[in-house]
Amino acid sequence: MDFSNTEEQQMLQESVQKFVYKSYDFDTRKQIIASEKGFSQENWDLFAELGWLTVPFKEDDGGFGGSAVDLAVMMEEFGKAMLVEPFIATAVLAGGVISEQGSAEQKAELLPKIMEGSLQLACAYAEQGSRFNLANIKTSAVVEGDTVILNGSKTAVLNGSNAEILLVAARESGAATDSEGISVFMVDASSAGVSIQSFANVDGKKSAEINLKDVSVPVAQRLGASGSALQALQDGVDRATLAVSAEAVGAMESLLHKTVEYSKTRKQFGTAIGTFQALQHRMADMFIECQLARSIVIMAAMKLDGGESALEKTKSVSAAKSRIGRAIQKVGQEAIQIHGGIGMTEELDVGHLFKSVTAAEIMFGNTDYHTQRFASL
Amino acid sequence: MNADFTAEELQFEIEVREFLQNDFPAEYREKVDAGIRLSKDELVHWQKILYKKGWAASNWPVEHGGTGWSATQKHIFATEMGLIGAPEPVPFGMKMVAPVLMAYGSDEQKQRFLPDILESNVWWCQGYSEPNSGSDLASLKTSAVRDGDEYVVNGSKTWNTYGQYADWIFCLVRTDTSVKKQEGISFMLIDMKTPGITLKPIVLLDGHAEVNEVFFDEVRVPANNLIGEENKGWTYAKVLLTHERTNISGVPRGKRRLAALKRLAGNTDDGFGGTMLENSAFKTKLAQVDIELQALEYSELRTLAALSVGKAPGPExxxxxxxxxxxxxxxxxxxxxxxxxxxxxxxxxxFEDGFQGEAVGPGSSAAAALSYFNNRKLSIFGGSNEIQRNIISKAVLGL
Incomplete structure (x- = not known):
């Protein structure tokens, strides 16, 4: 048993820390969010150069063959500084789905481009009526000869505004919530009939609502066999769930640290507010939440890497996301409360960390959803 | 990063499991499962079985007859004990007074007391809290005044667990009233048969007299029953506290109880044609408890892993x-x-041993409220949870 970082994990961690220290302070982040793309291409190129974009990929796919623990270690550092670059959307989620579901040719065509930083992707799976049920897909895919016609609309498409290729989950057969009949198609974002409404989420990350009207795609753009994509989607989303949970652990760490430091300097009634027991116990509880959150993310990562059954892996991801979600509400809300009015302002980073973890709580299924999913598996 | 045991540790796990399967008496196991309290004789009998195996004192060094186990081995042992429901040795001798004796007692005191603790020949109890000294333990007032070769002890101790069974009590007593409250306390061992000691049972909410108030009226204690130096008792007691915080999470017992909850829920009607395991409100609560137990288990493993590479147990x-x-x-x-x-x-x-009348209610369902009442103690004793939060905010957060 050894819970310390391996040498590789240590290197990854230090590499992200160094980058953040040099090029990702709070003001720089603000400028990046305000830019047209909403992320920095320069940073993205650097991520590729540093090899970060290969971490989520298997060695067979030409990747670094990173474990889930490696990924979690990295994402925690991303979370501390609230990086908005679409690492999860492109490399973890979309890359993961292609790696699971794509043919050898499809993988050979796309994965190297992701890893070298020249391709942005987005996975369009959620719909207005589906909430967090991945199997609930109404977007239709009708095969006509060599082409497929897609109709429907997608919501919460992370990185949807910057992606050159959209991975669109659509139904070829079956009723709206059947697990069979779902396929994923690679759709050129500039195709006729694709309309993209772009915006930033509360955490500053770019997202989109996407409408598909009679979009015509060659059948060859389907990932894998017809109607068989749900498992790959689920695995990709599970891994992305772990990644976003680890990001939240990092962001909560920042929230706790900033809150404790603030309470040592902010004076009221002639004394630092951190000397008040009413606040001390709340910060002690924040600390406990941060520790439990880290423990359960490590557990889920270890189980994803280990020899457990697919069911156990999925269960551990839901256990982690459920527990993380409770920690997020507690730590986020208390951080604002203890900061008082200044915590409510746009100018201070604490409020932005709160917004980041709030987005993380909802992303890939909120606390209630994952609690129920855990209970039902 | 990994949570795996080594091959030797896995082998040890099997050895412990097999021993417990074979040697923890089946009749005790049944009683534990049915929520029936084991008697003093039964607890002592079980401890003597552990002693025979050489496993009575998992936290002791080999030189005193302990196992000398690593932190991970202790964890494995405690886990297997908890999973099967075997009671841990009564802590007052083995885990509380013995480490103080080993660290601060004279050779004569070690030889006199440790072997009987190891063999479970002598039952110890604790004299720390007083009616007016709870979380503020250092404010204790029970006095010990030197008179020739003896101390004369006056005062009272409370929340004394199982003092009715005890042969000896270890006490914190005030030996100097003129200094800062922490600096006038001494650590003293007192024979419970000494004239002037009386016990008053305190019945708790579950109807059981688990604890007592102990009164000391002109009790004469030989001066050589003092541990270490006079007025250093607070330091001794504190050192002990920070070193005994592993295996306190109760994860194994929690796992056993969780499994029991799931079984019971599957057998309990929800009143609408299904079972409580299908009841969505109950199911959600059960899932949350299940998840919390996993977060706790991995937190404990992280602490344990830090211990096994030689880090001191922190206030974490x-x-x-x-x-x-x-x-x-x-x-x-x-x-x-x-x-x-x-x-x-x-x-x-x-739920007492030897009850002959007609039981009320199915299974041990009528014990649920009793246990609920009794376990309110958990967040109060051993340093209340508010005291623990004080420790975190001071020692970890630096507030």
Whole structure:
């Protein structure tokens, strides 16, 4: 048993820390969010150069063959500084789905481009009526000869505004919530009939609502066999769930640290507010939440890497996301409360960390959803 | 990063499991499962079985007859004991007074007391809290005044667990009233048969007199029963506290109780044609407890891994006490939930050993409320959970 970082994990961690220290302070982040793309291409190129974009990929796919623990270690550092670059959307989620579901040719065509930083992707799976049920897909895919016609609309498409290729989950057969009949198609974002409404989420990350009207795609753009994509989607989303949970652990760490430091300097009634027991116990509880959150993310990562059954892996991801979600509400809300009015302002980073973890709580299924999913598996 | 045991540790796990399967008496196991309290004789009998195996003192060094186990081995042993429901040795001798004796006692004191603790020949109890000294333990007033070769002790101790069975009591007493409160306290061992000691049982909410008030009236204690130096008792007691915070999370016992909850829920009607395991409100609460137990387990493993590479147990382990006790209390709430009306009958004697009358309610459902009441103690004793939060905010957060 050894819970310390391996040498590789240590290197990854230090590499992200160094980058953040040099090029990702709070003001720089603000400028990046305000830019047209909403992320920095320069940073993205650097991520590729540093090899970060290969971490989520298997060695067979030409990747670094990173474990889930490696990924979690990295994402925690991303979370501390609230990086908005679409690492999860492109490399973890979309890359993961292609790696699971794509043919050898499809993988050979796309994965190297992701890893070298020249391709942005987005996975369009959620719909207005589906909430967090991945199997609930109404977007239709009708095969006509060599082409497929897609109709429907997608919501919460992370990185949807910057992606050159959209991975669109659509139904070829079956009723709206059947697990069979779902396929994923690679759709050129500039195709006729694709309309993209772009915006930033509360955490500053770019997202989109996407409408598909009679979009015509060659059948060859389907990932894998017809109607068989749900498992790959689920695995990709599970891994992305772990990644976003680890990001939240990092962001909560920042929230706790900033809150404790603030309470040592902010004076009221002639004394630092951190000397008040009413606040001390709340910060002690924040600390406990941060520790439990880290423990359960490590557990889920270890189980994803280990020899457990697919069911156990999925269960551990839901256990982690459920527990993380409770920690997020507690730590986020208390951080604002203890900061008082200044915590409510746009100018201070604490409020932005709160917004980041709030987005993380909802992303890939909120606390209630994952609690129920855990209970039902 | 990995949570795996080594091959030797896995082998040890098997050895412990097999020993417990074979040697923890089946009749005790049945009683534990049925929520019936083991008697003093039964507890001592079980401890002597452990002694024969050489496993009585998992936390002692080999030189005193302990196992000399690593932190991980101790964890494995405690886990297997908890999973099967075997009671841990009564802590007052083995885990509380013995480490103080080893660290600060004279050679004569070690030879006199340690072997009988190891063999479970002598039952110890604790004299720390007083009616007016709870969380502020250092304000204790029971006095010990030197008179020739003896001390004369006056005062009273409370929340004294199982003092009715005890042969000896270890006490914190005030030997100097003129200095800062922490600096006038001494650590003293007192024979419970000494004239002037009386015990008054305190019946708790579950109807059981688990604790006592102990009165000292002109009790004469030989001066060589003092541990270490006079007025250093607070330091001794504190050092002990920070070193005994592993295996306090109760994860193994929690796992056993969780499994029991699931079994019971599957056998309990929800009143609408299904079982409580299908009841969505109950199911959600059960899932949350299940998840919390996993978060706690991995927190404990992280602490353990840090210990096994030689780091000192930090105040972070206060987390294990807070979360472990609050989780155990939540489980009690779920047992009460499941019992419904069946937790209302107050018939505590039916869970005592040797009860001959007609039991009320199915299974041990009537024990649910008793356990719920009794386990409110968990967040109060061993340094209340508020004291633990003080420790975290001072020692970890630097507030």
């Amino acid at each position: 382990s206060s987390i294990l006490k807070i979360v472990g006790t609050e989780l155990a209390q939540e489980m009690d709430e779920l047992f009460v939930d499941l019992a419904g009306y069946n937790c209302l009958p107050f018939v505590p004697e039916q």
